[in-house]
Amino acid sequence: MSEESRTPSPADRQKQDVDTRRTPSPADRQKQDVEERRTPSHADRQKQDVEARRTPSPADPLERNFADIAPPLTRDAALVESSKCLFCYDAPCTIACPTHIDVPAFIKKIASGNLRGSARVILDANPMGHSCARACPVEVLCEGACVLNARDEKPIAIALLQRHATDYVLEKKLRLFEPGKATGKKVAIVGAGPAGLSAAQDLRRWGHAVTMFESKPQPGGLNTYGIAEYKMKAPLALAEARTILDLGVELRCGVTIGRDVAFADLEKQFDAIFVAVGLGATRTLGIPGEDLPGVEEALAFIERLKTQPYSKTTVGRRVVVVGAGNTAIDAVTQAKRLGAERATIVYRRGERDVPAYRYEQELAKKDGCEFRFNESPVRILGNARGVTGIECVRTEAAAGRKGDVVAIAGSEHVIECDTVLKALGQTPRDEFARAAGVRLENGRMTSAKPNVFVGGDCANGGKEIVNAAAEGKAAARKIHVSLLGS
Ligand SMILES: Cc1cc2nc3c(=O)[nH]c(=O)nc-3n(C[C@H](O)[C@H](O)[C@H](O)COP(=O)(O)OP(=O)(O)OC[C@H]3O[C@@H](n4cnc5c(N)ncnc54)[C@H](O)[C@@H]3O)c2cc1C
Ligand code: SF4
Secondary structure: OOOOOOOOOHHHHHHHHHHHHOOOOHHHHHHHHHHHHOOOOHHHHHHHHHHHHHOOOOOOHHHHHOOOOOOOOOHHHHHHHHHOOOOOOOOHHHHHOOOOOOHHHHHHHHHOOOHHHHHHHHHHHOOOHHHHHHHOOHHHOHHHHOHHHHHOOOOOOHHHHHHHHHHHHHHOOOOOOOOOOOOOOEEEEEOOOHHHHHHHHHHHHOOOEEEEEEOOOOOOOHHHHOOOOOOOOHHHHHHHHHHHHOOOOEEEEOOOEOOOEOHHHHHHHOOEEEEOOOOOOEOOOOOOOOOOOOEEEHHHHHHHHHHOOHHHOOOOOEEEEEOOOHHHHHHHHHHHHHOOOEEEEEEOOOHHHOOOOHHHHHHHHHOOOEEEEOEEEEEEEEEOOEEEEEEEEEEEEOOOOOOOEEEOOOOOEEEEOOEEEEOOOEOOOHHHHHHHOOEEEOOEEEOOOOOEEEOOHHHHOOOOHHHHHHHHHHHHHHHHHHHHOO
16 A cells, blocks of 8 residues: 555654644754755755655656656756746736746746745645646646747746646645634535545635535545546645635535535535536446447546546447547546556547547547547447447538538448447536526526535636635635625
8 A cells, every 4th residue: 555545644644743743943944044044065966866856756657658748847947947937027927827826936946946835936826726726627727828939938837837846745745824813604515526625625724614514525526536646646636625614614424505505504514615516427328239338438437546546447349539628638548558558539520629628639549549530439239248339420511500510421430449438528516506596507607696606617617726726715805804894
């Protein structure tokens, strides 16, 4: 059993708690700052570099396949990278980030050796700074906006620098924020994903009592259960959640609001409620054979992979993934990395219409995944023992109807496979919306109730971690104003 998955004994926990909760004295802080700023000797640097490069050579090929796709920077590499930043005024990288992290400020602190200060800038603006450093689509956000792109130079490696600073505070178990003076107000948060956790951090810093309700056994939402393994692993998501929960948040896992506890009861017991329930089940294909063994939601496959040893996650020899969004790409890539001989995306529209990010598609192609465009499934073939194939028709653009496709008569054909993963997008949680009395329009929740606020995927229809973090913070601000009027 790995060190990370080891369940700590009560004594371990007590020690960890004491370590994390201890407020450092000014003398401690001075010592830490001196430690951080000390210019390392040549021998120190060599040792650090070896330490940093030594780790990623796991003997198990599956461990290797799921190793970090973007390994961390060494201390020297971080110093060099940070020194390349132009510290732009009105920095476009900051504007491009939905949480508006002051990127030049945190990079400057890395350059001067103040990693604690750097992490504080990041996590103050974005409580999900650890996960965003690993999983954010930076190519289309901060790094895509970096001015160096216009000079045909490589943009600053903002995500890796962010990881460098945030990893430091996790490793050193530094506590960056404190709970505020108690206001006597109670807030319930439904859903302990990125949106809920981000709201919780600010609400606790402002002194409100926070109770989080979470259906799953662990907090983190899709950070724990959905993000591709080679970007981020569940223990990191849990450690990130822990930094927020340690501000004194009460977390009740395994509780589904609307089933185990009525939403109306929350309304009676709390002064305000933040709904951050994310999205629900995957859309169905609506074709014969969908119930056969071997047909599964892509998200369920990814969750199995993330919650048990790789060797225990079964995958077929020939896997077909239906859909071409980011979840489909994550599923096909991970199926291939898990050992599928063939892993194929089937998408009913053309290559130009693929909704997944271009760099994600490139990754899947590099991994040897196949793409079949303009093909639409009509039937899954098989028997009680499982799937044997998926029958598809070829499609073409429908005249005069942008984005629509029509089947080409007589183009039926079978793709042999033993597994079909459905990745057609998640559905909104309409049952929850009804139970909570909030509106659901075009897949987005809104609330007209003065004490009920919504945010994250359930409100924006499904975006990224960084959007959920920004919306969680915005909701916390609105709740704070509604409770205290300032
Ligand atoms: C497969 C996949 C891969 C992704 N990869 C990336 C990526 O690489 N980078 C990126 O930035 N974004 C990625 N995303 C998007 C990102 O994960 C989401 O935008 C983000 O997690 C949304 O946060 P959230 O808090 O709104 O919702 P969630 O993370 O879904 O959290 C909602 C939580 O609410 C809980 N809940 C639901 N109903 C109830 C209830 N009734 N009672 C109690 N609890 C409830 C759920 O169990 C869940 O834990 C990915 C999404 C998917 C599906
Ligand atoms: S745009 Fe690029 S160079 Fe300018 S501050 Fe941001 S990261 Fe630094």
